Amino acid sequence: MGAKRDPAELKIEAARVALGHVEPGMQLGLGTGSTAEAFVRLLGERVAEGLSVIGVPTSERTADLARSLHIPLTTLDDHPRLDLTIDGADELDDELRLIKGGGGALLREKIVATASERMIVVADASKRVKSLGAFPLPVEVVPFGLGATMRAIESVAGRLGLDGPLSVRQAADGRAFLTDGGHLIVDAAFGRIPDPEALSDSLLHIPGVVEHGLFIGIASAALIADADGVIHLAS
Numbered sequence: 001m002g003a004k005r006d007p008a009e010l011k012i013e014a015a016r017v018a019l020g021h022v023e024p025g026m027q028l029g030l031g032t033g034s035t036a037e038a039f040v041r042l043l044g045e046r047v048a049e050g051l052s053v054i055g056v057p058t059s060e061r062t063a064d065l066a067r068s069l070h071i072p073l074t075t076l077d078d079h080p081r082l083d084l085t086i087d088g089a090d091e092l093d094d095e096l097r098l099i100k101g102g103g104g105a106l107l108r109e110k111i112v113a114t115a116s117e118r119m120i121v122v123a124d125a126s127k128r129v130k131s132l133g134a135f136p137l138p139v140e141v142v143p144f145g146l147g148a149t150m151r152a153i154e155s156v157a158g159r160l161g162l163d164g165p166l167s168v169r170q171a172a173d174g175r176a177f178l179t180d181g182g183h184l185i186v187d188a189a190f191g192r193i194p195d196p197e198a199l200s201d202s203l204l205h206i207p208g209v210v211e212h213g214l215f216i217g218i219a220s221a222a223l224i225a226d227a228d229g230v231i232h233l234a235s
């Protein structure tokens with residue numbers, strides 16, 4: 001077994017392998033978070049060397065980074081179908097079901113990933129789990145009716161045998177965190193989620209819920225880095 005390595009190095013390792021899946025002329029979805037940013041930085045180096053690609057960023061943060069690296073950007077209006085999205089995850093299981101949204105970008109991330117032919121998840125091995133749910137599930141909600149929406153989330157979760165505190169995510173300045181779309185994030189600490197598909201469907205029936213961080217049937221592969229190398233999981 002290899003020596004223990006810094007998660008930041010492992011993220012770069014996974015991102016480097018993901019870069020090998022990028023071909024000239026591709027239209028790419030660019031994820032959000034530290035692992036996706038490692039990929040965007042490596043992509044920027046290749047673009048500086050002459051690689052021609054175009055990207056759709058999944059957040060303003062990623063857009064700023066990509067612009068600073070002179071990666072050409074576009075929108076899903078101009079390019080509604082993408083070849084490949086590379087993004088991180090907060091958790092993933094062996095069926096390539098994910099929890100995302102730790103960085104608050106889950107809505108754009110899901111829109112971009114589902115507009116892509118393929119989504120490759122890049123992660124260090126700490127993100128790989130047997131069952132989803134140790135990471136609180138981010139649920140993006142509209143500010144109007146917050147109390148009622150939170151009650152409805154508790155109620156649908158309860159019907160699935162899930163229980164656990166809900167909290168409205170705060171920004172560093174102590175105010176409510178607002179997503180790029182102007183919504184709030186409710187972090188639902190349910191613990192282990194035995195049936196992610198049922199929870200996904202139930203949450204999407206709540207009118208105040210815009211999206212949630214369960215990505216099911218979206219990722220096509222994952223590149224997971226640990227001290228021994230990068231494992232490739234495929235659906």
Ligand code: 5RP
Nearest residue numbers: 033034035088101102103105
């Ligand atoms: C952002 C996300 C990120 O992909 C997720 O939070 C993982 O981030 P990191 O690579 O920094 O661990 O879903 O909304």
